[in-house]
Amino acid sequence: MSIEPGTQGSVPAGAELGAPAQTPPSPDKGMFGVKGTGDVSGFGRLVRPRPAVFDSPRPYGGYFDDVYDALEEAYPALSEAIEKVVVDRAELTLHVRAEHIAEVCQVMRDDASLRFELCSSVDGVDYLSSDERRFHVAYQLTSMTYRRRVRLEVAVAEGVTVPSVTRVYPTADWQEREVYDMFGVVFAGHPNLTRILMPDDWEGHPQRKDYPLGGVPVEYKGAEIPPPDQRRVYQ
């Protein structure tokens, strides 16, 4: 029987959190490797709430209702495509099922009452352990006609592809390449999905949460300063 690190054997409990040490694999678990109780410190009784994302109720306020209604009218399959609608800090986020993202973008761009002509940004976020489908890709769309912004977000598990939006927004070309480079999310239908910032022969995807930052300890005035990903963190 193999010995799991951190549970028994020569490795003390909590010594192996997995890199990077600063970001525990689960937000419920603190620095000391305590499991199950939701105790942050391992000693106190503090419970760290899991940041949950809830559906926002109608009305959303502002132009958000107009955008949603217009999208529903122009794209009848919207109820299948949308998982959640979140209004937070005066920003509208439509959580879209990955397989529908390119169609939704097409409608968002072309419909006369939506007119999101500009795809400002495409980027990834890795919600390791806090979401089954750990990789989220966020699309920031801008309507220059109506001066509106909407964020579309898709979530995929590792190994699941996301349809590329480069046919709708050619500007997403490099940005999808960056998401692929940094997170390993594969965009189906992208014309040239290669690494863009890292060298071509690089192994791993650096922005993933389980990819260590790296670094060496530095001596400063006699004291040894550990590399940033091994320093103490206040979660």
Added chain:
Amino acid sequence: MTTSEYAAERETTEGRVFTVTGGDWDSITSSIDPLSNEKIVVNMGPQHPSTHGVLRLVLELEGETVTEARPVIGYLHTGIEKNLEYRNWTQGVTFVTRMDYLANMSNEVAYCLAVEKLLGVTDQITERTNTIRVMFMELQRIASHLVWLATTGMELGAISMMLYGFREREYILDIFEETSGLRMNNGYIRPGGLAQDVPESAIRKIRDFLKYLPKKLKEYEAMLSGQIIWQQRTQGVAVLDVTGCLALGITGPVLRSAGLPWDLRKTMPYCGYENYEFDVPTATTADVWGRYLVRMAEIRESLKIVEQALDRLKPGPIWIEDKKIAWPSQLALGLDGLGNSLEHVAKIMGQSMESLIHHFKLVTEGFRVPPGQVYVAVEHPRGELGVHAVSDGGTHPYRVHYREPSFVNLQAIPAMAEGALLADVIAGGASLDPVMGGCDR
């Protein structure tokens, strides 16, 4: 094997490869049989004086016409976004300011606006702070446009323009140094306020600069605008219309040179830009010439904004009132740089234990930011600079992504260069004003 004293050549499986060092184009063309070798692939950069830093362009040429252009980036990737996740929210400023090293203040303001929006304290930023932020962003825009003018001038053969542009920019960097202690990478704008107030000496320098620059701008225009070489190198070169710009996500002066007056300072104002009077200059030519006109006009508009900001600069606090966010000490500029003021050190070390605890907690641990995500965009000298910041409720950013205008705008190089002459690749690339530090982050 080598046919000339300059360009070394060798045979590879892909064909004959020349290593050029400059000034040896003749030796290449003379050693290629024009009938059997119509196509040449030129690898320009990543170390090339006219590619604005470490940009590499792989160009396929037929004669002097570019048939295919492929930009290769990533040579200046430093993992800033990854590093941010290991520092607290305030320390992030020190990193983001190093992204686009010609527009430090804009990077910092965009980041701080995102953090403040996550905290929900955007309304609580004091008026003085907002005014100073606007003033410094506009000075930064002028500095950045001056460097653009300087480098573009150099690349198109107007070397004296380079000297003048950098000379005037130094004036602005002096103002920044007077205020923040550093010429570049200032780390001056902080979430919730500013590192320290603007000293009276810097205000005087800004006033002097407002009188100084307009005269110089006239000189540059007198030198460049009527110049026949400048006109021929820029007019009708690297044309990209509004449709092309929007498809490729190009914003900033390049988009405005195509005629669309899209400027986030007007269309989606932040930091109180709606209270300033200024115009959004546009051109209709959609070429390098148009971008030159737009940038020159933008410098003048920025001067107008700086003047208005100086007029409305009233004494007052620079830090947010919330003591859980505001930096615990007033920083002071000493002989050895920016640091805690002596009064503050005397207080926390000698008089008040609570102040010491507060200072220690806030400086080492930082403040917590409620979970959520925001996207904030500012009008950077090169276009829309967007910050997508995600918090998981901790003292460190969970993820910060910069939508860098240099990164997005560089995608336009193939659209501008293909079908044009090799020399126009330089002009077109320069007109995008890419900064590779921002592009690669």
